[in-house]
Amino acid sequence: MSVLEKVRPEPPVTVRKEPRVTDEHGRRIHVGELVWRYLLLLVVLALTVGPFLWQLSTSLKGPTEDIYSSPPSFLPARPTLHNYTRVADTIPVWDYALNSLKVATANVVTNCVGSALAGYALARLRFRGRRVTTLAFVLAMLVPVEGIVIAQFTTMRELGLNNTLIGVVLPGAIGAMNVLLMRNAFRNLPYEIEEAAYVDGADVWQRFLRVALPSVKGTLAVVAIFAFMGAWDDFLWPLIVLSDPSKFTLTIGLNYLHGTFANDERLVAAGTVIAVAPLIALFACLQRYFFRGVGEGAVKG
Numbered sequence: 001m002s003v004l005e006k007v008r009p010e011p012p013v014t015v016r017k018e019p020r021v022t023d024e025h026g027r028r029i030h031v032g033e034l035v036w037r038y039l040l041l042l043v044v045l046a047l048t049v050g051p052f053l054w055q056l057s058t059s060l061k062g063p064t065e066d067i068y069s070s071p072p073s074f075l076p077a078r079p080t081l082h083n084y085t086r087v088a089d090t091i092p093v094w095d096y097a098l099n100s101l102k103v104a105t106a107n108v109v110t111n112c113v114g115s116a117l118a119g120y121a122l123a124r125l126r127f128r129g130r131r132v133t134t135l136a137f138v139l140a141m142l143v144p145v146e147g148i149v150i151a152q153f154t155t156m157r158e159l160g161l162n163n164t165l166i167g168v169v170l171p172g173a174i175g176a177m178n179v180l181l182m183r184n185a186f187r188n189l190p191y192e193i194e195e196a197a198y199v200d201g202a203d204v205w206q207r208f209l210r211v212a213l214p215s216v217k218g219t220l221a222v223v224a225i226f227a228f229m230g231a232w233d234d235f236l237w238p239l240i241v242l243s244d245p246s247k248f249t250l251t252i253g254l255n256y257l258h259g260t261f262a263n264d265e266r267l268v269a270a271g272t273v274i275a276v277a278p279l280i281a282l283f284a285c286l287q288r289y290f291f292r293g294v295g296e297g298a299v300k301g
Contacts, residue, residue, distance in 0.1 A: 052276060058269035059083050067265060083270040087257065090267070093274060095246070096253035099165060100232055101278075103249060106169045107231035108224050114174035115223050116216075119182025120208050124194070134183070140176040145236070153240055167241045168249070172231060178223045185219035186212055221289030228282055232275075250275050 053074075058067055060079040087093050121127075122134055152171045153162075161167035189212060197211045213220075235251040242248060248256075254271045283290065 052273075055269040055272045058266055059273050061266060063266070083266045084274070087267055087270045087274065091253050091257050093250070093253060093257075093271065096248050096250040097274070097278075099247060100250040103165055103168050103238075104228045104231040106165075107172055108227045110169070110173040111175055111178050111227035112220055112223055115178035115182045116213060116220065117208075118174065118179045119184075120186050120212060122179070122183045123186035124212070125204070134180075137176040137179050141180075149237065149240065152237070156241055162241055163243050163247065164241075165247060168234075168238050169231070171237065172227075172234070175227065175230070178226060181219055181223060182216065185216040189215055218289045218291075221286045225283060225286055225290060229279055232279060 057074055057076055060081070060083070061067055061076040062078050062080050062082065065073075065077055122130060122137075156162050156167040156170070159167075161170065193215075194207050194211055197207050202210070233251065234249075235255070238249045239252055239255075242252065254268075254275060257267060257271050
């Protein structure tokens with residue numbers, strides 16, 4: 001047997017390849033970079049969700065449990081709903097919540113209807129002064145609310161709407177940001193769709209209601225969420241325009257709760273959870289449309 005026959009070739013060395021992870025654009029992401037991304041997301045999640053979870057935990061703690069212990073205890077030893085009952089017994093929280101619901105619902109309806117009509121007109125209809133009108137909406141976003149609150153209060157007083165829920169709704173009936181969101185959503189729609197409807201004999205209202213509007217449901221959901229959150233969380237304007245306690249919104253009512261029971265953080269935490277719960281429920285119902293609508297109505301130049 002020759003020497004060449006005795007020497008056997010060694011098997012090739014296999015090198016383990018790093019698992020290939022790509023983003024939505026097909027670019028490769030290293031595992032270390034992916035770990036740092038998830039760590040950053042966890043930090044952001046803790047900073048945003050952490051305070052609400054802490055308030056929820058505080059609202060479930062009993063009167064004998066120390067909420068200022070060191071180190072602090074996150075989970076309540078004996079969870080109880082007694083603090084929510086005390087809030088309802090102390091202030092008419094459900095009446096305040098009903099007032100806030102009326103204002104927020106009216107704000108959602110007016111913003112969705114008005115922003116859709118104005119956005120479609122700015123995006124599709126040709127009329128003199130369209131660019132100037134669009135610029136006016138952009139400039140309106142730059143004006144701080146505190147700079148026009150006196151003018152708004154004077155206007156509501158002249159109209160006889162002070163101390164009414166209509167006076168609370170009217171200044172925020174149509175938001176400039178919502179109009180621009182709807183305008184860009186309509187601009188992103190292909191013209192061919194409406195041209196086909198026009199050839200079939202559809203007028204402007206039919207093209208708007210049956211063709212354009214169903215195609216921007218995502219952006220409409222974004223407008224609804226923004227309008228509801230803005231009206232539900234508003235504190236300054238209802239505090240200025242309302243003076244009758246029976247017409248107070250939830251944010252003003254909870255402020256009175258905090259002033260009465262400044263040393264009992266359990267009641268304040270329970271009231272905060274009551275105020276935030278409808279917003280979480282609304283976003284949970286519309287989240288599938290929300291993320292789609294952010295892309296539809298992205299503000300472009």
